[in-house]
Amino acid sequence: MADSGILDTLREGILVADGAMGTMLESAGLKPGMCPELWNVENADAVTGVHRGYADAGADVVLSNTFGASRPKLERYDLGERVAEINAAAVALVRSIGGPFVAASVGPSGKILEPYGDASVAELSEAFEEQMTGCRDADIIWVETMTDIGEARAAVDAAKRATDLPIALTFTYDDTPSGPRTMMGVTPEAAAAEIGDVAVLGVNCGTMDGCMAALQAYRDAGAEMPLVARANAGLPKWEHGRTVFPEGPAAYAESVRPLKEIAGIIGGCCGTTPAHIAAVAAVVREG
Numbered sequence: 252m253a254d255s256g257i258l259d260t261l262r263e264g265i266l267v268a269d270g271a272m273g274t275m276l277e278s279a280g281l282k283p284g285m286c287p288e289l290w291n292v293e294n295a296d297a298v299t300g301v302h303r304g305y306a307d308a309g310a311d312v313v314l315s316n317t318f319g320a321s322r323p324k325l326e327r328y329d330l331g332e333r334v335a336e337i338n339a340a341a342v343a344l345v346r347s348i349g350g351p352f353v354a355a356s357v358g359p360s361g362k363i364l365e366p367y368g369d370a371s372v373a374e375l376s377e378a379f380e381e382q383m384t385g386c387r388d389a390d391i392i393w394v395e396t397m398t399d400i401g402e403a404r405a406a407v408d409a410a411k412r413a414t415d416l417p418i419a420l421t422f423t424y425d426d427t428p429s430g431p432r433t434m435m436g437v438t439p440e441a442a443a444a445e446i447g448d449v450a451v452l453g454v455n456c457g458t459m460d461g462c463m464a465a466l467q468a469y470r471d472a473g474a475e476m477p478l479v480a481r482a483n484a485g486l487p488k489w490e491h492g493r494t495v496f497p498e499g500p501a502a503y504a505e506s507v508r509p510l511k512e513i514a515g516i517i518g519g520c521c522g523t524t525p526a527h528i529a530a531v532a533a534v535v536r537e538g
């Protein structure tokens with residue numbers, strides 16, 4: 252599968268991406284307060300097991316366990332000096348399962364940009380560049396869960412300096428009466444207009460309806476690149492002191508059907524499991 256590039260393969264049909272990582276690692280024993288990305292080094296078998304579960308479910312694209320592996324995030328665990336090691340190890344774990352395309356997940360830095368916070372665009376971009384340099388053996392840099400145009404810009408520019416890999420960029424929107432808006436007030440139209448220089452654009456971590464609306468808004472704004480959608484498994488509920496996403500594999504996969512008209516890559520976000528992805532793969536591949 253990975254013999255030709257991911258962008259070539261995308262021209263031939265819809266690809267299936269994987270689902271949630273965090274909740275899968277919790278099932279494998281990750282406790283609150285532990286650094287999920289340190290497991291790429293210290294509990295590699297558990298991480299590889301999650302990747303293999305998604306690959307066996309039919310995922311064509313598997314994201315590395317590097318969502319929070321930028322220096323500002325790792326510093327919270329006193330691991331700021333291990334950015335290169337942790338990212339390279341994570342990418343190698345996905346590669347080791349063979350088959351799926353390796354997408355290097357890059358989540359928000361956790362810093363707030365000036366003037367609301369104290370971080371500069373240059374500082375964030377440098378942190379992303381350091382992380383992405385560690386991910387250069389991936390097939391695609393996968394910037395996700397973005398809510399701020401400035402931070403997304405910093406990440407995309409960093410990816411171009413760090414590697415020659417294609418870039419996927421996904422924003423996270425809330426459903427509002429006037430349509431999808433990120434926490435920072437960004438519309439999909441603005442995202443598409445201001446950051447059109449990516450190979451794949453999309454949305455993750457929202458409702459299925461919100462994903463559909465955002466992808467349509469990207470197209471309406473003139474975005475012509477392949478689009479990606481990774482929704483949560485229904486609306487979050489608070490149960491027994493923790494957030495749960497209640498939608499089961501069959502219902503989730505059924506709700507994916509309209510996305511086949513517009514998306515090039517379909518996967519899952521919070522609450523999705525290999526069973527959800529197996530059901531999605533069946534819907535995507537039914538022709």
Ligand SMILES: [Zn+2]
Pocket residue numbers: 455456457482483520521
């Ligand atoms: Zn999510």
